[in-house]
Structures are given as C-alpha cells and as structure tokens.
Amino acid sequence: MAERTGGEPQIDGRSTRWDGHKAQRQVELVDAAVALIEEEGSHFRMQRLAERVGLPRSVLYRHFKDRASFDELIRRRVVESFVKRMEPTLSFEGTVEESVHRVVGAHLDWVAQHPRLYAYMGVAEHAMGDGSLVADTKTAIALMLSERFSDVLAALGVKGAPIRSVAVGIVGFVDTAVNQWMRDPERELSEDELRAMLCRSVWAVLEAALRDFGVELTPQQRVADVEGA
Structure with a gap:
C-alpha cells in the first residue's frame, strides 16, 4: 500500500x-x-x-477495450505507414513533371506493396471530410499539397489563389482511381499504364488551374527555379 x-x-x-x-x-x-x-x-x-x-x-x-478499439489502433498504425511514405514526396523537388510522378508514384507504390492493408483501411468507405481517420488523413494530405501549391503560386506573384479545392480534387481522383483499380478483377490497365494515366490527368488538372490564375508552366520546369524567380 x-x-x-x-x-x-x-x-x-x-x-x-x-x-x-x-x-x-x-x-x-x-x-x-x-x-x-x-x-x-x-x-x-x-x-x-x-x-x-x-x-x-x-x-x-x-x-x-473491445474489438472496435483494437481495429482502430490497427487502422491508425496502417495510416501512419501510408503517411510516412507520402510526406517526403510533397517537397516538390526537381521538375514539375518529376514532382507529379513522385507523389502519384508513392501512393501507387504503397498500395501495390500493401494491398491487404489498403483494403483494411476501408478507403472506399470514407469520403474526405466525414470525420473518420482515413478521411481525415486524405484531407490532411490534400491540405499539405494545397500549401505547397500556394507557395509556388505566391512565388509567381499569385497570392490567395483558391487552390485548396484543386488539391482536394486531385487527391480524391487519384485515391478513387487507385481504389477502383485495386478492386477490379479484370483490370483494363497495367500498373505502369495506371501510373502514366494518373500522372497525365493530375498534370492536366494542374495546368488548367494554373491557366485560370494566369500562370503558364511546362512539365519540364524546375519547381525551385519557379520559386526562386
């Protein structure tokens, strides 16, 4: 005592x-x-x-406490692994094209390497903003992307651009496309073809958004040169 x-x-x-x-x-x-x-x-x-x-x-x-609390701890560990893989790719080093390939590639690589963990996360069941751990993680990644987009735009003299919705849309598109591909028993695209399609699509969305802001970039431009301009 x-x-x-x-x-x-x-x-x-x-x-x-x-x-x-x-x-x-x-x-x-x-x-x-x-x-x-x-x-x-x-x-x-x-x-x-x-x-x-x-x-x-x-x-x-x-x-x-119960099975549900145990499952939540497991899911949290899986999400931590995914975020750990994604965070370093959001630095936008190299060219614009390399940056897009790095971010999309990191997402697809992790999913391809851990398909059962990806299924366990229940990605398709959680839309961004629904308050779940997985949804909050996707939202957090989208916000990190939007911050980097904002930094690049600010360096080009465009401040306060409504880029957050673009970032959320990109994350949602990539996530949904990868999820559908993982679940499809008769995949119409190989992993390399999916990767290429996602990168082309993400760049197309970015290019269109940048044009709306009066900015012209090419995929071969270095992000560091843009920010240092």
Missing part, C-alpha cells in the same frame, strides 16, 4: 510499471495484427492472432 508523506498520496510504482507494460504489449499486438493482415487479408480472426502471439484469446482481449 502506498504511504502518505503529506497532503498528496504517493503513486504506487507497481501501477505505473503495469501501465508501461500494457502499452508495450498493445504495440506488440498491433504489430502482430498488421503482419497477419499482410499475410492473410483484412478479415482476420482474433483466434489466429492469439495463436500467432502465443496467448489465449481471452488474455488478448484484456489489452483492449
């Missing part, structure tokens, strides 16, 4: 040690679940996870 030394009770060190152990155990179980999904698919059974980590299923459940 914790002793009192004054006005406030001392914290029992055993409880804090248990909290740390429980948090670490949760991380290990989420990692194991992600690995299981990668191998067997998004509709994994808790019994399979229990067998994988060597715990009775009843003990496994003690580490989480």
Whole structure:
C-alpha cells in the first residue's frame, strides 16, 4: 500500500510499471495484427492472432477495450505507414513533371506493396471530410499539397489563389482511381499504364488551374527555379 508523506498520496510504482507494460504489449499486438493482415487479408480472426502471439484469446482481449478499439489502433498504425511514405514526396523537388510522378508514384507504390492493408483501411468507405481517420488523413494530405501549391503560386506573384479545392480534387481522383483499380478483377490497365494515366490527368488538372490564375508552366520546369524567380 502506498504511504502518505503529506497532503498528496504517493503513486504506487507497481501501477505505473503495469501501465508501461500494457502499452508495450498493445504495440506488440498491433504489430502482430498488421503482419497477419499482410499475410492473410483484412478479415482476420482474433483466434489466429492469439495463436500467432502465443496467448489465449481471452488474455488478448484484456489489452483492449473491445474489438472496435483494437481495429482502430490497427487502422491508425496502417495510416501512419501510408503517411510516412507520402510526406517526403510533397517537397516538390526537381521538375514539375518529376514532382507529379513522385507523389502519384508513392501512393501507387504503397498500395501495390500493401494491398491487404489498403483494403483494411476501408478507403472506399470514407469520403474526405466525414470525420473518420482515413478521411481525415486524405484531407490532411490534400491540405499539405494545397500549401505547397500556394507557395509556388505566391512565388509567381499569385497570392490567395483558391487552390485548396484543386488539391482536394486531385487527391480524391487519384485515391478513387487507385481504389477502383485495386478492386477490379479484370483490370483494363497495367500498373505502369495506371501510373502514366494518373500522372497525365493530375498534370492536366494542374495546368488548367494554373491557366485560370494566369500562370503558364511546362512539365519540364524546375519547381525551385519557379520559386526562386
């Protein structure tokens, strides 16, 4: 029992040690679940996870409030992996064309490498702005893109341009096209053809938006040169 030394009770060190152990155990179980999904698919059974980590299923459940909260932690881990892959590509280094290929390629590469995790995220079920973790992630990426677009436009003397809707539209288009391609049992495009189509389409949208703002850019122009102009 914790002793009192004054006005406030001392914290029992055993409880804090248990909290740390429980948090670490949760991380290990989420990692194991992600690995299981990668191998067997998004509709994994808790019994399979229990067998994988060597715990009775009843003990496994003690580490989480319920299955829904466990699924949310897994989904959060998957989203973190996706965002970690995407964030470095939003720097717009190199030419405009290279920048478009890098961002679109990062999205498609992650999905192609982790198709079962992508399915587990339930991307098609979440539209941007619906308040879900996946939707909020797509919105966050769109906002990061719009900030970079705004920086480039400001460097060209165009400030306060309504570019956010363009960024949201681009993210939504790429996401929807990739999702449909992943789910299509008879794909009309190869992965390379899809990549090329997405890059052409994104550039077409950007070029049209830039023209509306009185800006003319070519795909071969370097973004750094534009910003330094």
